[in-house]
Amino acid sequence: MAGTISKTECPVQDAFSSIEVSGRKPPLQSILNTYDFERVAARELSRKTWAFYSSAATDMITRDANKAMYDRILLRPRVLRNVKKASTKTKILGCETGMPLFVSPAAMAKMVHPDGELAIARGCAKYGVGQCISTNASYSMSEITSCATGHPFFFQLYINQDRVASEKLLRQAEDCGFKAVFLTVDAPVAGKREADERVETDDSGVVHTAPMTGAQGVSDTKGGGLGRIMGKYIDASFCWEDLKWLRRSTKLPIVLKGIQTAEDALLAMEYGVDGIVVSNHGGRSLDTSTSSISVLMEIRQCCPQVFEHLEVFVDGGIRRGTDILKAVCLGARAVGMGRHFLYSLTYGQEGVERLIEIMKDELETTMKLLGxxxxxxxxxxxxxxxxxxxxxxxxxxxxxSGPVVKARL
Incomplete structure (x- = not known):
C-alpha cells in the first residue's frame, strides 16, 4: 500500500512482525508504541481512509520535519532526585486534565471505526484527556458530548461562508458544554494532498457526510481529495478584523489553531484571543512550512511575552512521551495528537485507551529520568x-539571511 511506513520508521519486535505476516491483526497487548498503531492502521484501513489520514501536502516535507525536529532536540537529565512519584496532571484553559495532551481535531473518524468520535470520547474520558471535535466530525456535538458529561471538550471551527451557519454551530457548542472554540486559521483553502486525490472517494461507493455542515466526500474532476472537497464551504476571506465578529458570537474562550510564525503569535496576543495552537495542520496545508516545534522555539526567542498572555499549545510530530515533555519545556501548556488517535481507533475504544496509557507511561518515565x-x-x-x-x-x-527586513505584523 502506498504510504505504508517502513521497518526503519517503525521499530517492532519479531513477535509482532510474525503476527503481521500471518495476516492476523496483532493483539492489543502487543502494541507498544505509536509506530505499532500506525503499522496496523496502514494494513487494516481501506485504501481511501489510509490515504486520507496519512497523507500530507505535496512532497510531505513538513509532515516529516515535524517529527524529525523533535529528534534533534536532546534531553539533559538531572540525577539524585526523589522521583518515586510523578504527576502528569495539568490544566488546559482552566480544565483539569490527566496529562498535557489532547486529541487534535480530525474529520470523519467513523471512517476508521463505526463508533468514531464516540469511542475516542469514551477512551479520553477515562483518563482525563481533552478532545477537540472537528467541524467535520462524523457525529453531532450532542452525540459526542453525551458520552462523557463534564469532560473537557473543545470545538474546532472552520468559518462557513454562511456566517449564520457558523453562529448556529457556536450556539450548539455552548449548549453542549464545550469549553473553548479552536478556530482553524491555517487552512483557508485545502492543501494539495496527492495521495488522497489519487484514490477514489471510497472503494464501495459510500458517500461520507459530516452532519454538522452537511459536507459530503465525493470524487470530482480533480480527484478524490476528501479534505479539498469537504472544505468547499470554508470562508477564505476571514481575517484578523473578523475576530471581533467571532468574539461577539460566542462566550467561549477563543484559541487560534494554526499559528506558524512569531509575528502571528504576537498579533494573536494583541487581538486578545485566549490561546494559540502552534500547528501546520500536520503538514497537510502548505508543504515546506516550518516544523511546529521550531515555530514554538521561534516564539520563545522573539516574543516570549506571548507565553505570559496566552495559553500556547502545539501539535504535529508528537510520537513519544519525550516529545510531549520537550514541548512543555519550551513553553507549551499541552500538545495535540491527531493521526495516532485515529490509528488507535482500529481497535475501538480499547485502542484509544491503550494509546493514552502508552503516552502517559512514557511521559512519567521521561519525567522521572529527567529528575x-x-x-x-x-x-x-x-x-x-x-x-x-x-x-x-x-x-x-x-x-x-539577506539585509535586515523589518517584520510586518
Whole structure:
C-alpha cells in the first residue's frame, strides 16, 4: 500500500512482525508504541481512509520535519532526585486534565471505526484527556458530548461562508458544554494532498457526510481529495478584523489553531484571543512550512511575552512521551495528537485507551529520568537545543539571511 511506513520508521519486535505476516491483526497487548498503531492502521484501513489520514501536502516535507525536529532536540537529565512519584496532571484553559495532551481535531473518524468520535470520547474520558471535535466530525456535538458529561471538550471551527451557519454551530457548542472554540486559521483553502486525490472517494461507493455542515466526500474532476472537497464551504476571506465578529458570537474562550510564525503569535496576543495552537495542520496545508516545534522555539526567542498572555499549545510530530515533555519545556501548556488517535481507533475504544496509557507511561518515565516529579517543573534547561538553534530566528523578521527586513505584523 502506498504510504505504508517502513521497518526503519517503525521499530517492532519479531513477535509482532510474525503476527503481521500471518495476516492476523496483532493483539492489543502487543502494541507498544505509536509506530505499532500506525503499522496496523496502514494494513487494516481501506485504501481511501489510509490515504486520507496519512497523507500530507505535496512532497510531505513538513509532515516529516515535524517529527524529525523533535529528534534533534536532546534531553539533559538531572540525577539524585526523589522521583518515586510523578504527576502528569495539568490544566488546559482552566480544565483539569490527566496529562498535557489532547486529541487534535480530525474529520470523519467513523471512517476508521463505526463508533468514531464516540469511542475516542469514551477512551479520553477515562483518563482525563481533552478532545477537540472537528467541524467535520462524523457525529453531532450532542452525540459526542453525551458520552462523557463534564469532560473537557473543545470545538474546532472552520468559518462557513454562511456566517449564520457558523453562529448556529457556536450556539450548539455552548449548549453542549464545550469549553473553548479552536478556530482553524491555517487552512483557508485545502492543501494539495496527492495521495488522497489519487484514490477514489471510497472503494464501495459510500458517500461520507459530516452532519454538522452537511459536507459530503465525493470524487470530482480533480480527484478524490476528501479534505479539498469537504472544505468547499470554508470562508477564505476571514481575517484578523473578523475576530471581533467571532468574539461577539460566542462566550467561549477563543484559541487560534494554526499559528506558524512569531509575528502571528504576537498579533494573536494583541487581538486578545485566549490561546494559540502552534500547528501546520500536520503538514497537510502548505508543504515546506516550518516544523511546529521550531515555530514554538521561534516564539520563545522573539516574543516570549506571548507565553505570559496566552495559553500556547502545539501539535504535529508528537510520537513519544519525550516529545510531549520537550514541548512543555519550551513553553507549551499541552500538545495535540491527531493521526495516532485515529490509528488507535482500529481497535475501538480499547485502542484509544491503550494509546493514552502508552503516552502517559512514557511521559512519567521521561519525567522521572529527567529528575522532575510535576509538569510545572519542566523548563528549557532540561533541553539541549544546540543542534537546531541556528535554524531559529533570533528576532522578528530574522528568518531571512539577506539585509535586515523589518517584520510586518
Amino acid at each position: 522532575i516529579t510535576d509538569i510545572s517543573q519542566a523548563h528549557p534547561g532540561l533541553l539541549n537545543t544546540l543542534d537546531v538553534d541556528h535554524m531559529i530566528p533570533k528576532r522578528l523578521g530574522g528568518s531571512y
